Amino acid sequence: xxxxxxxxxxxxxxxxxxxxxxxxxxxxxxxxxxxxxxxxxxxxxxxxxxxxxxxxxxxxxxxxxxxxxxxxxxxxxxxxxxxxxxxxxxxxxxxxxxxxxxxxxxxxxxxxxxxxxxxxxxxxxxxxxxxxxxxxxxxxxxxxxxxxxxxxxxxxxxxxxxxxxxxxxxxxxxxxxxxxxxxxxxxxxxxxxxxxxxxxxxxxxxxxxxxxxxxxxxxxxxxxxxxxxxxxxxxxxxxxxxxxxxxxxxxxxxxxxxxxxxxxxxxxxxxxxxxxxxxxxxxxxxxxxxxxxxxxxxxxxxxxxxxxxxxxxxxxxxxxxxxxxxxxxxxxxxxxxxxxxxxxxxxxxxxxxxxxxxxxxxxxxxxxxxxxxxxxxxxxxxxxxxxxxxxxxxxxxxxxxxxxxxxxxxxxxxxxxxxxxxxxxxxxxxxxxxxxxxxxxxxxxxxxxxxxxxxxxxxxxxxxxxxxxxxxxxxxxxxxxxxxxxxxxxxxxxxxxxxxxxxxxxx
Numbered sequence: 001x002x003x004x005x006x007x008x009x010x011x012x013x014x015x016x017x018x019x020x021x022x023x024x025x026x027x028x029x030x031x032x033x034x035x036x037x038x039x040x041x042x043x044x045x046x047x048x049x050x051x052x053x054x055x056x057x058x059x060x061x062x063x064x065x066x067x068x069x070x071x072x073x074x075x076x077x078x079x080x081x082x083x084x085x086x087x088x089x090x091x092x093x094x095x096x097x098x099x100x101x102x103x104x105x106x107x108x109x110x111x112x113x114x115x116x117x118x119x120x121x122x123x124x125x126x127x128x129x130x131x132x133x134x135x136x137x138x139x140x141x142x143x144x145x146x147x148x149x150x151x152x153x154x155x156x157x158x159x160x161x162x163x164x165x166x167x168x169x170x171x172x173x174x175x176x177x178x179x180x181x182x183x184x185x186x187x188x189x190x191x192x193x194x195x196x197x198x199x200x201x202x203x204x205x206x207x208x209x210x211x212x213x214x215x216x217x218x219x220x221x222x223x224x225x226x227x228x229x230x231x232x233x234x235x236x237x238x239x240x241x242x243x244x245x246x247x248x249x250x251x252x253x254x255x256x257x258x259x260x261x262x263x264x265x266x267x268x269x270x271x272x273x274x275x276x277x278x279x280x281x282x283x284x285x286x287x288x289x290x291x292x293x294x295x296x297x298x299x300x301x302x303x304x305x306x307x308x309x310x311x312x313x314x315x316x317x318x319x320x321x322x323x324x325x326x327x328x329x330x331x332x333x334x335x336x337x338x339x340x341x342x343x344x345x346x347x348x349x350x351x352x353x354x355x356x357x358x359x360x361x362x363x364x365x366x367x368x369x370x371x372x373x374x375x376x377x378x379x380x381x382x383x384x385x386x387x388x389x390x391x392x393x394x395x396x397x398x399x400x401x402x403x404x405x406x407x408x409x410x411x412x413x414x415x416x417x418x419x420x421x422x423x424x425x426x427x428x429x430x431x432x433x434x435x436x437x438x439x440x441x442x443x444x445x446x447x448x449x450x451x452x453x454x455x456x457x458x459x460x461x462x463x464x465x466x467x468x469x470x471x472x473x474x475x476x477x478x479x480x481x482x483x484x485x486x487x488x489x490x491x492x493x494x495x496x497x498x499x500x501x502x503x504x505x506x507x
Contacts (some may be wrong), residue, residue, distance in 0.1 A: 005080050006080040007079055007204045009073075009076050009080050010048065010051050010052065010077050011048055011424065012076070012077070013052050013057070013070070013074055013076075013480070014045060014052075015062075015478050016066070016069055016073040017045065017046060017060055017070060017073075018046050020052050020060075020064040020066045020069065020070060023064075024064050024065075026064075028046065030044050031060070033065065034063045034192065035056070035059040035060060035063050036059065037056065037059070041056075050167065050487070051077075052074055052077065054078065057070060057071055057073075057226065058071065059073035061213065062299075065298035065299035065300060065301070066298065067298045068296045069295040070225035073426050081288065084408055085093055092308060095170050097350050104274065104297060105130055105133065105134035105136070105138065105242075106130050106132060106133070106134070106141075106242050106410065107130070107131040107132075107133045107242065107244075107245070108130060108215075108242050108243065108244040108245065108455065109129040109130070109131050109218070109245045109246070110128070110129040110245060110246045110248070111127070111128045111129075111246070111248065112124075112126075112127045112248045112250065113126050113236070113238055113239075113247075113248070113250065114126075114127075114250040114251075115236045115250065115251050116251075116253075117229070117252070117254065117257075118254075118373065119252050119278065119331045119332065119333075119334050119337075120229050120331075120333040120334025120335075120369075121227065121228050121229060121230045121334050121391075122226065122227050122228075122229060122331055123224065124145075124224065124225055124227070125219065125222065125223075125224075125291075126224070126226040127222045128220065128222075129212065129218065129219075129220050130218065130219055130220070130221060131218045132214060132215050132216065132217055132218075133215075133217055136215065137212035137214050137215070138204065138212060138213040139204050139205070139210070139212050139213075139216075140189075140201040140202060140203050140204065140259070141201075141202040141204075141221060142191070143175075143188075143199070143202055143223060144163040144197070144198070144199050145166070145171065145197070145198040145199075145200075145225060145227075146196060146197045146324060147161070147166055147196050147197075147227055147232050147233070148196060148233050148235070148486075149231055149232065150232070150233060150367065151233045151235055157196070157233075158196075160231075160258055161196040162195055164231060165195040165196070165366070166195065166196055166198065166227065166231055167361040167442060168190070168193070168198065168462065169357075169358045169361045170226065170227070170228065170302050170361065170365055171198065171225040171227065173200065173223065173225045174224050174225075175188060175221065175222065175223035175224075176222050177204060177211060177219055177220070177221050178219055178220060182216075184206060184208070184211055186202045186203055186206060186223075187202075187203045187205060187207075188200040188203060189201050189203060191209050201275045202221065202223060206489070209498070211492070213362050216263050218471075220398070224341070226412060227357070228334060228365070228368070229371075230368060230372070231333070231384050233306065234307050234308060234309075235304055236249065237302055237305075238303050238304075238306045239300070239302045240297045240298065240299055240300060240301045240302070240303075241299070241300070241303075242299075243299065244291065244296070244297055244380055245292065245295070246250055246294075247294050247297050247303070248292070248293045249289065249291070249292050249293075249303065249305055250290065250291045251289070251290040251305060251307065251409065252287055252289055253289075253290075253307070253309075254286060254287060255283060255285075255287055255288045255289070255305065255409055257309040258310040259288055259307050259308070259310070260307060260309075260310055261290045261303045261307040262274070262275075262302065262306055262307075262308070263275040263292055263304060264304050264306070265301060265302065265303045265304070266301070266302045275295075278292075279291070280292065281291050283442070290305070290307075292305065315333045322485065323433055326377075326434040326435050326495055327435045329376050329377075329434075330376070330431050330432070330434050332375065333341070333369065333372035333373060333375075334369055334372070334390055335369070335373065335390065335431045335432060336388065336389050336390065336391050336432060337433065338430075338431055338432050338433040338481070340384060340391075340432075340477075342346075342391055342474070343388055343389070343432060343481065344446055344479045345388070345393060345479050346478055347386070347387060347388055347393055347395040347477040347478075347479075348393055348394055349394075349413045350394065350395065350396070350413055350451065351413060352412070352451055352453070352454070353455055353490050356453065356455070359396060359412055359453075360395075360453070362387055362392055362394055362396045363396055363398060363410055365390060366385050366386075366387065366396065366397070366398040366421070367398055367408070369385055369389075369390050370383065370400060371414040373431060375406065376451060377434075378478075379502075380504050381402055381465060381469075381504050381505055382398070382400055382401045382445070382466070382469050382473045383399075383400050383431075383469070384397060384398065384399035384469045384470070384472060385398055385431065386399065386471040386473045386476035386477055387476065388475075388476055388479075389476060395412065395413045395414070395477045396410075396412055396477075397410075397411040397414070397474070397477060398410055398411070398472055399466070399469045399473055401466055401469075402504055409460075409462075409466070409470065411448070411450050411474070412450055412451040412453075413450060413457075414470075414474050414477065415448065415449050415450075415457060416447070416448055416471070416473070416474060417447050417448065418446075419443035419445065419446050420443045420446075422443065422445070423441050423442060423443050423444060424442070425440065425441045425446055426439070426440065426442075426468060426505045427440075427493070427498065427500060428468070428472060428482045430441045430472070430481065430482055432481075433455065433481075434492060435494065435495055436492035436494055437492065437493045437495060437498045438468075438482055438483055438486050438490070438492045438493070439486065439490060439493075440468075440482045440486060441485065442467065442471050442485070443467060443471070444463065444464055444467060444469040444507075445461060445462070445464075445467055446460075446461070446462045446470055447459055447460075447461050448462065448470060448474070464505070464507045465504070465505050465507070468505070
């Protein structure tokens with residue numbers, strides 16, 4: 001018997017439905033339960049005894065995550081049915097242009113996820129175009145941040161993150177809703193706070209008021225955060241948790257690291273496999289960019305870009321060649337360089353009763369940064385680092401004496417309360433412009449008041465080399481550099497011509 005076009009379209013829909021149900025390893029009964037239908041109805045549709053309805057097709061598409069394939073087959077069937085209905089004098093409601101599963105709520109019409117590596121840190125920026133396809137206003141949006149330093153060695157990674165937990169302070173999470181000039185900052189509320197995993201609700205509100213996303217409305221949200229390279233492994237994964245039309249992932253690396261990038265994808269029903277389309281690479285200036293895009297990814301799919309840096313081994317930890325300039329080497333491990341606004345601004349003081357945890361986290365970051373710095377250079381005079389030098393506007397610094405058997409000095413909210421009239425001149429270097437050295441006069445003794453962890457304050461005296469190191473770091477917290485203390489016209493000495501490298505100061 002010859003079948004009509006509409007019957008063939010219904011058969012094609014039924015075949016597509018069955019194919020995706022088997023692909024997702026679901027029985028007819030399981031699919032029916034997830035869709036909210038009686039199992040016999042699913043069986044009748046697959047057996048061609050019942051024709052599909054729009055509601056059935058939408059729910060099947062949403063549950064099976066077929067990337068629009070099931071809905072497309074329904075549209076083909078419905079178009080033929082609609083054409084026949086019109087020719088017979090009946091007019092059905094128009095078919096929607098895109099599938100919108102009932103109860104879905106938010107649809108991600110486009111996501112652009114960008115990860116940039118600069119100065120020893122990764123900066124992640126996620127931009128999502130949202131459409132509220134539900135029936136209720138949307139007032140919050142769940143965001144997940146997960147790190148894994150050693151993804152192929154879970155035990156090592158767990159130990160690493162227990163010892164060096166990810167903190168909200170270092171993430172510096174920021175979020176916005178809408179586009180300029182009407183962009184609004186979004187507040188957030190913590191949901192989960194674990195060593196290597198954070199969840200927060202981005203709220204469609206701020207101090208100025210609320211701005212819910214109502215049914216039928218569209219908006220754009222963007223959020224950004226920073227993670228140091230010692231906590232972020234060389235991978236960037238996107239998980240499709242909401243119906244998504246288009247997903248783009250971008251990586252931005254220094255060209256000098258000679259990066260190589262590849263990608264894999266997984267789903268609930270499939271093993272890990274290479275991306276089905278290639279990652280596109282382009283060079284621009286001193287940066288190399290990688291981009292990959294997919295259309296209508298299925299729900300619960302995961303796409304992961306991975307990379308390695310093929311630069312010479314000289315500084316394996318950072319990927320920077322051993323021939324790089326001293327300032328570039330410091331930049332590569334996260335030290336902010338001269339010219340940055342943060343080096344010229346006075347640091348904020350902690351309220352220890354309120355900010356004690358943040359102060360400890362920042363000191364931990366300073367210690368970790370000093371560890372990275374000391375992999376690049378031997379500091380026989382001692383070394384110090386202030387929070388503004390790693391991009392944090394807080395009054396904290398750590399100084400390691402030349403005598404490594406001595407404990408490091410932690411300075412919280414320090415201020416010089418007295419200084420000896422006796423001074424001397426010595427050459428100093430600064431991690432924020434390490435290509436030169438300068439002759440600087442400083443007091444031989446400093447008396448410094450600073451905060452303890454319990455909020456009390458103490459005065460500590462420092463002499464000779466330690467007075468110089470401590471004074472240098474307190475200057476940083478005041479937005480001052482050592483060149484500000486040099487007489488006008490006195491030249492800086494290029495590090496290549498400096499003859500006292502590796503020698504302690506003489507007193």
